[in-house]
Amino acid sequence: MKMTSALKATTAALLVATGGMAYAESHAMTGPNGEALAENQTFTYRVLDEFPSIDPNLIEDVEGSAIARNLFEGLMSEDAQGELVPGVATDFEVSDDGMTYTFNLRDNAMWSNGEPVTASDFVYSWRRAADPATASEYQWYMGLMKIENIEEVIAGEMSPEELGVTAIDDHTLEVRLTEPLPYFAQMVTHATTFPVPQSVIEEHGDAWTQPGNMVGNGAYVLAERVPQEYITLTKNENYWDAENVIIEEVTALIINDENAALTRWEAGEFDQTDVPAGQFPRLAEEYGEEAVSVPNLCTYYYNVNVESGMEAMKDPNVRKALSLAIDRDVIVNNVTASGQVPAFSLTPPYTAGFETPEIDVAGMTQEERNEMAKELMAEAGYGPDGESLTVPIIYNTSDSHRSVAVAIGQMWKQTLGVETTLDNQEWQTYLTTRGEGDYEGVARAGWCADYNEASSFLDIMQSDSGYNDSGWSNSEYDQLMAEAPTANDPNALYQQAEQLIVEEQPILPIYFYATAFMLDDTIKGWPLENPSDTWYAKDLYRVAEE
Template sequence: MTIKATLRAGTAAVLVAALGSTAAIAQQTGPNGETLAENQTFTYRVLDEFPSIDPNLIEDVEGSNIGRNLFEGLMNQDETGEVVPGVATGYEVSDDGLTYTFTLRDDARWSNGEPVTASDFVYSWQRAADPATASEYQWYMGLMQIENVDAVIAGDMDPSELGVEATDDHTLTVTLSQPLPYFAQMVTHTTTFPVPQATIEEFGDSWTQPGNMVSNGAYVLADRVAQEYITLEKNPEYWDADNVYITEVTALIINDENQALTRWEAGELDRTDVPAGQFPQLQEEYGDEAVSVPQLCTYYYNVNLSDQGLEALDDQRVREALSLAIDRDIIVENVLAGGQRPAYTLTHWATAGFEAPEVEVAQMTQEERNERAKELMAEAGYGEDGEPLNLDILYNTSEAHQQVAVAVGQMWQQTLGVTTQLDNMEWQTFLNERHNLNYPAIARAGWCADYNEASSFLDIMDTNSSYNDSGFSNEEYDNLLTEAKTAEDPQPLYQQAEEIIVQEWPILPIYHYASVFMLDDTIKGWPLENAQENWYARQLYRVADE
């Protein structure tokens, strides 16, 4: 759209003048022979401030998007989600599946010009597993089944005993305690990215500030203003800088989805999320610029099963009734209307190799679910003819989350006589309160797969998972997940785990995500076939208006 390119032309001119000739400008053509725009910047909207951009501490999707552009791990993903070389040119696996040997490229550099070595990965992985780091993603290192990782996480062994070794500057050897067929997928995650030891030791917690940060990805941190924006610039030291077209990436923090859409329409943004319910109209108006594709994320409500939760929620019948009374079809078709699908299990339907079990609740009509919900609530002694029940629904500030909460509250009121109180918090406070189980009843959650395998969803409900924000603990469930890690075919075990969730209802799955957004038609290279929607700005480029 011409108006967008025109509005950003001033920024582009300043950038080109500052950086000089770039590959994108010099070549004048994109990877498929397209004529490139002079302006090679990308600006997008995010909902909230990033809790952290330190790879070992990142715990949210938007933080991961920033981390993936500032840093590069052993392996990357291509536009379809397949694993491809990153800092490592490749790897070998021992016959028993317990030893991975990664060969690092010799031209990988930190943004200060220093070489990236295998020792940088050793330091990062030890730091992530170290209890002193207090990473919310420490548990992820445990999922990787690295030798001695559980003892390191528990504080019983020194991080130096972790099963990762720099054989030489360009060889990283990882020893596992048991084979993991999807291990290579796991090292595309930000937690496993290298971090600069000298910089961290010099600046401490402030090492991620502009002017301090040293990174090894396609971009460097240029500027950041809390609650407003973060700006990245092309890293000239990146090993593949000659093939990076986008020279500047800016994420604008805009809490209001409708305001963000208005700014997209005005040409201030290249990408923004579609407000709930507006996709059909926007698709009609803007055509292919309105995008909806499957995304490996599930939206659900945590039920607080800890001592801090309501006594009524200890009753499985109450939890099941609450789940049954949610009309998911109304939520996905009328409230959201962006291609989402109803969820009755935790694992997203598009997850590779996964087939959801045929749970009874998914086969019922909504009328049948409502009748069963009324029976269960009456048996438990709550609802219209029993003890009054009022539930708080905690969610992070977002109009879409509010709309879903309002809809669910109305369904519970009309079907079960249960009243609700809505409680919203800003992102970081919300995360802290939910992690600490400091909510009385219900807390909104959304989980996106860290790798394309069912365990990435199911592991969050393990007793020891730091993202088990309902306080759920079931020995049979934990054993199934443990057994699945060494099973030749883990799918039947995953299905049994899903069935336990449906029997116990520690969470209330609501819908499986679609990624629904507006994308300027001059931006090319977005990975629409990557179900995790892990994007890299270095894969993007802007074409000239026709």
């Protein structure tokens, strides 16, 4: 345990003065399992970058989604094992043909301003997310949900009012699909599908997400936000289950330097931070169970700009050679060293219902891969006896991302004679650059499942996906993904789709994530068995130090 888990003055000054100290006055001082609770019921954690948005319909990043889960609540939520549990909806029914879902909403769900949450709030939110005028980066996700008329609405051919979602009454929401989706209920745990308050948005416009304006229906409300510094949430007394929410205040500190963040964590300034690349073994030895590493449904990879990048990137042989020359064992054992697993495919092997196909190169030694890489590069006309090649790598500012990029650059130079240039960009700039295909070579990327099913990964490589940042288009792949949701054996189609990615290599899979972080041992309730690392501050609590 660290010398202290209390906030240092430098951090405490950022927090709302009332903090969590009122907890003792309003709650019994015992936790869910009878533990003695601390008087200080705050949770402070570190994030790498500023949040591009905290508007549920506009969020596109993992950390933004975590904030949304605390400020808002969707129809369904997840428990500590990742299983569906009631959110605003207490339950739902599915029609015999699997194409109509009826969600029954609880009658005590309220907005933070005291107004009731109704089915119409979900209708408004879903229409808003699908509306081209909203310009949601996750509009494509609504398309994946196969809601009636969604494609026409997204294309601007139909009004959002024609979307297949209806408020039967205040507490009954009907959703009509164009085809059965066995995993549809999992999809409504995603932030894009959370309700948003129409009257507040219409009153404040884009400023509705500012402190003092924002109204949510989650366990917390927005108290303070200082861009590039921190965001603070405080308990929402109007939340339907507020009496069981123990943590009174949540703060996300924005610290771009991972090593500086670790130093501050070790000094006891806050409760959680990511482990910098390569440091997990040391930290695990020094801090024991406070150093946490668990598998996560995320994949780390490089996009290759096959559409508008440099000419060499359009050659499948070059892309295959670059992929083969990456020694993934060195990356996960010596660079990241936090429990990551080498990846040769997009979908993690522990995804529910998915079985990774046999990938030939995965069974080779690295020496064999290197020899094949040299042959492919020579066939493409590059290398010692051909044209010289320099590949630019862009990544969002992070010591860990830089360490991986440097290592890969060295591997490409040593094996293939390929030079690299490194370009780190601030998070929002990087997202824009990558999303617009405004890069010449490769771009770091990471994808975490929006729901626990293989399509959550493989759908992003479809030709019309909003997150197909390589610009790759393959009609056979698109057809496989179109057929998979209603197939008797979707896994077989998913495996074929993975093989197409391996054959054409529009992305270079590097590793499957492990969530590696430092967590103060007084914080309990973290869902370590949830494969998506979906956490809710309302389920956390701080125990008294022994």
